[in-house]
Amino acid sequence: MENKVFSLFELNGLVRSSIRACLPDEYWVQAELSDVRANYSGHCYLEFVQKDSRSNALVAKARGIIWSNVFARLRPYFERETGQAFVSGIKVLVKVTVDFHEQYGYSLTVVDIDPTYTLGDMARRRKEILQRLDAEGVLTLNKELELAVPAQRIAVISSATAAGYGDFCNQLLNNEFGFVFYPKLFPAIMQGDKVESSIVAALERINQQIDRWDVVVIIRGGGATSDLSGFDAYDLAANCAQFPLPIITGIGHERDDTVLDMISHTRVKTPTAAAEFLIANVRATAERLELFADKVTTVIPERLAREKERLDRWVSRIPAQVQIRVQQEAFRQERLYGRMKMAWQNRLVKETYRLQLLPRLTSAVTVRLQKENHRMELLEQQIKAASPELLLKKGYSITLKNGKAVTDASLLQPGDEVVTRVATGSFTSIVKKNS
Numbered sequence: 001m002e003n004k005v006f007s008l009f010e011l012n013g014l015v016r017s018s019i020r021a022c023l024p025d026e027y028w029v030q031a032e033l034s035d036v037r038a039n040y041s042g043h044c045y046l047e048f049v050q051k052d053s054r055s056n057a058l059v060a061k062a063r064g065i066i067w068s069n070v071f072a073r074l075r076p077y078f079e080r081e082t083g084q085a086f087v088s089g090i091k092v093l094v095k096v097t098v099d100f101h102e103q104y105g106y107s108l109t110v111v112d113i114d115p116t117y118t119l120g121d122m123a124r125r126r127k128e129i130l131q132r133l134d135a136e137g138v139l140t141l142n143k144e145l146e147l148a149v150p151a152q153r154i155a156v157i158s159s160a161t162a163a164g165y166g167d168f169c170n171q172l173l174n175n176e177f178g179f180v181f182y183p184k185l186f187p188a189i190m191q192g193d194k195v196e197s198s199i200v201a202a203l204e205r206i207n208q209q210i211d212r213w214d215v216v217v218i219i220r221g222g223g224a225t226s227d228l229s230g231f232d233a234y235d236l237a238a239n240c241a242q243f244p245l246p247i248i249t250g251i252g253h254e255r256d257d258t259v260l261d262m263i264s265h266t267r268v269k270t271p272t273a274a275a276e277f278l279i280a281n282v283r284a285t286a287e288r289l290e291l292f293a294d295k296v297t298t299v300i301p302e303r304l305a306r307e308k309e310r311l312d313r314w315v316s317r318i319p320a321q322v323q324i325r326v327q328q329e330a331f332r333q334e335r336l337y338g339r340m341k342m343a344w345q346n347r348l349v350k351e352t353y354r355l356q357l358l359p360r361l362t363s364a365v366t367v368r369l370q371k372e373n374h375r376m377e378l379l380e381q382q383i384k385a386a387s388p389e390l391l392l393k394k395g396y397s398i399t400l401k402n403g404k405a406v407t408d409a410s411l412l413q414p415g416d417e418v419v420t421r422v423a424t425g426s427f428t429s430i431v432k433k434n435s
Helices: 008-022 068-082 115-135 163-173 195-207 234-241 259-263 271-385 388-393
Strands: 026-038 044-051 058-066 091-101 105-113 153-158 182-187 215-219 247-250 398-401 417-422 425-430
Touching (some): 026 105, 068 105, 153 195, 163 271
Parallel strands (some): 058 105
């Protein structure tokens, strides 16, 4: 065996037989679908891939095939159970046999599929999107908007050729109440891998003329439930959650809510149900107006009649009330007059007493003034008696040294100059001797 030379076909045949011997059974495999293609014969060719959970780098890949007889059974079963198209990008749990072909190499042949695994992955992705929107604080923003009353100017996002769009418009235009609506279509792709970008672009066009619309309606009808994956996208949900107008969704399915349904203002089942919701909104407004009209024609006259009766009762009570008030005022005036009279009498008594005291006060003041005048005369005589001029006239003199009176002769020295003042003048002397 060591020296035997194999042809490539022989070596590949050896590999094939070895794989069949080592892996003879069927195996359940978790993987992501890639490059899914169905050819004219009904066979489905695809690739299974596995990516690193953190870096998203490719870590494994295998070629796969689903034969036409199996694919014709598995595909509708999978799409019916999951509401998800069998397309690239979804995660699946498939039962496979391992094979190796001399010409085509290693491959996995699918014999069965478990839709519950894909449903779990879809639910996980929806949950992650909702948690992210909640963390960003935008999850319930659109639900918190108030719906216009009435909402008649409607921006519609739908496919122009969709039967659901026609049903929606017919329901509005032919409503039994004759209400007028103003719908306008903003075309978008409603199935396939361009759903998200197409609807976001339509929202941007609506936002450019936001004042012209009361509400946005996103509808889709008549398509397969397997085309709903585009409504479970983060960017679409984030745009709708933060859109400044209420968004109503009616995308034609009943079993499961998409992420778009969960964040929209109102979710209904079908386009027709969306039209009925808007008609009911206008109908509620009309009923309120009718109620107001009834109040104008019935309640207001009744209120006026009650108020007239009330006014008549007040008018009839006026004479009695006036008489009571006049009596009260008369009594109050009498009390005030009595208090004023008593106050004036007390004041008069006080003033009379003060006038009686006035002569006595005058006499006392006169006596006091006479005493003070006599005292002033005595002081004046004393001051005049002590006056230096009077003493000088009596023959006395005053001797001054340096402007100060000399009272002690021992303080003078020979040669000192002194001034002597007499009654009629003064003279200067020089001290010769001090004795």
